[in-house]
Amino acid sequence: MRKSTTTTRRSFLGQAGAGGLALVSGSAWADTTVELPLPGGPRERALTTAFPQKATMILQRTRPPLLETPFEVFDRGVFTPNDQFYVRWHWAVIPTEIDVASFRLSVSGHVDKPLSLTLNDIVDGLPRVELAAVNQCSGNSRGFSQPSVAGAQWANGAMGNARWMGVRLKDVLDRAGVKPGALQARFAGLDQPVVDGAPKFMKSLALDHARDGEVMIAYAMNGEQLPLLNGFPLRLVVPGWYSTYWVKMLDRIEVLATPDENFWTKNAYLIPDTPGADMTPGQAGVKMVPINRMVPRSFVTNLKDGATIKAGAATALRGIAFGGAAGVKSVDISLDNGVNWRPTMLGSDEGKYSFRQWQTDITPPAGAVTVMVRCTNSDGLAQPKTMNWNPTGFMHNAIESLHLTAA
Numbered sequence: 141m142r143k144s145t146t147t148t149r150r151s152f153l154g155q156a157g158a159g160g161l162a163l164v165s166g167s168a169w170a171d172t173t174v175e176l177p178l179p180g181g182p183r184e185r186a187l188t189t190a191f192p193q194k195a196t197m198i199l200q201r202t203r204p205p206l207l208e209t210p211f212e213v214f215d216r217g218v219f220t221p222n223d224q225f226y227v228r229w230h231w232a233v234i235p236t237e238i239d240v241a242s243f244r245l246s247v248s249g250h251v252d253k254p255l256s257l258t259l260n261d262i263v264d265g266l267p268r269v270e271l272a273a274v275n276q277c278s279g280n281s282r283g284f285s286q287p288s289v290a291g292a293q294w295a296n297g298a299m300g301n302a303r304w305m306g307v308r309l310k311d312v313l314d315r316a317g318v319k320p321g322a323l324q325a326r327f328a329g330l331d332q333p334v335v336d337g338a339p340k341f342m343k344s345l346a347l348d349h350a351r352d353g354e355v356m357i358a359y360a361m362n363g364e365q366l367p368l369l370n371g372f373p374l375r376l377v378v379p380g381w382y383s384t385y386w387v388k389m390l391d392r393i394e395v396l397a398t399p400d401e402n403f404w405t406k407n408a409y410l411i412p413d414t415p416g417a418d419m420t421p422g423q424a425g426v427k428m429v430p431i432n433r434m435v436p437r438s439f440v441t442n443l444k445d446g447a448t449i450k451a452g453a454a455t456a457l458r459g460i461a462f463g464g465a466a467g468v469k470s471v472d473i474s475l476d477n478g479v480n481w482r483p484t485m486l487g488s489d490e491g492k493y494s495f496r497q498w499q500t501d502i503t504p505p506a507g508a509v510t511v512m513v514r515c516t517n518s519d520g521l522a523q524p525k526t527m528n529w530n531p532t533g534f535m536h537n538a539i540e541s542l543h544l545t546a547a
């Protein structure tokens with residue numbers, strides 16, 4: 141889907157900043173609710189349509205905006221629509237409009253030639269790349285932690301899949317000329333802390349990773365400009381890695397010759413260095429490391445937990461899966477608590493970092509039936525049967541179970 145340069149600029153950046161956007165328009169939320177039963181939490185959540193460029197979302201927090209994708213959206217297709225793509229910010233000072241003419245992306249630090257790039261330099265001046273990839277918050281599904289942990293009580297909707305379009309981070313770094321001895325690239329956006337002295341949100345990647353040719357600076361998702369709340373006009377896309385690294389409203393890249401000591405890289409987003417980032421509540425002396433590659437997950441999307449289906453007749457089951465840092469090798473289901481598994485049929489392959497649909501059917505006799513669904517990725521990593529635990533509720537990916545009644 142290559143477009144001419146003029147069309148590209150118009151469609152991805154043209155309407156940018158026009159008029160400005162109130163981050164919350166009026167008080168139009170909380171008039172409807174959705175059932176989102178979490179252990180120890182409220183059964184219901186407010187739905188909101190009050191945020192710019194967003195349709196119905198589950199309201200987790202208003203300032204900063206934390207909006208969850210209603211789960212039924214994932215049944216509609218393998219790409220998550222921009223207007224229902226989840227939203228997460230750390231600080232509430234977020235620009236409500238961006239002047240595309242004066243916007244600059246700076247590249248500084250341990251480079252031969254510091255850069256100050258306009259959006260046109262990026263859109264027209266560098267090779268365009270496109271990649272489908274899942275953006276998932278480290279804390280997706282945190283609300284299911286037991287014992288419960290602090291932080292946004294996400295159910296399973298702090299994730300989404302899009303076709304990202306932009307330029308390779310490597311091409312931008314090459315243009316600046318990274319000097320020998322550089323270790324990391326650090327990324328920051330236009331959002332600011334709400335209190336003086338609080339640490340600005342920044343994340344760093346090892347330079348080899350930053351230059352792997354896959355990490356992107358995206359200016360479009362699903363064929364449109366990025367919604368403001370998803371990082372307009374530019375965001376980092378780090379395929380296969382948790383979204384904490386996918387810095388939004390990206391306007392600053394610094395190449396560092398010494399390890400990044402900033403709070404968000406050094407002290408936040410750490411996981412236990414154990415299989416599945418699993419530990420025991422209260423366990424002492426656990427080595428912590430920065431969160432990194434995603435792990436496989438799979439979900440049923442066409443039936444809800446507790447649904448009744450017809451006994452003795454074929455019932456279609458379908459859902460989505462993703463492999464994390466590798467492609468989906470198989471999605472299997474079990475009707476006997478994980479003793480026997482059988483493969484499902486996989487839908488079209490949109491690339492190894494994308495959601496992939498799966499489908500099958502089941503014909504259970506009358507009675508209760510529990511369907512377990514398990515993804516194995518092409519590295520051979522499969523979802524575990526029991527949920528991991530850590531104090532920040534990161535990296536949940538246990539096998540999901542759906543309880544049905546056949547009658």
Ligand SMILES: Nc1nc2c(c(=O)[nH]1)N[C@H]1C(S)=C(S)[C@@H](COP(=O)(O)O)O[C@H]1N2
Nearest residue numbers: 226227228229230277329370384386387388
């Ligand atoms: N500039 C900026 N980028 C950011 C963040 C932020 O607070 N500020 N949060 C990160 C985290 S933790 C997540 S989960 C994703 C969420 O991306 P989304 O809002 O587009 O879904 O943005 C990431 N990028």
Ligand SMILES: [Mo]
Nearest residue numbers: 277278279384
């Ligand atoms: Mo996140």
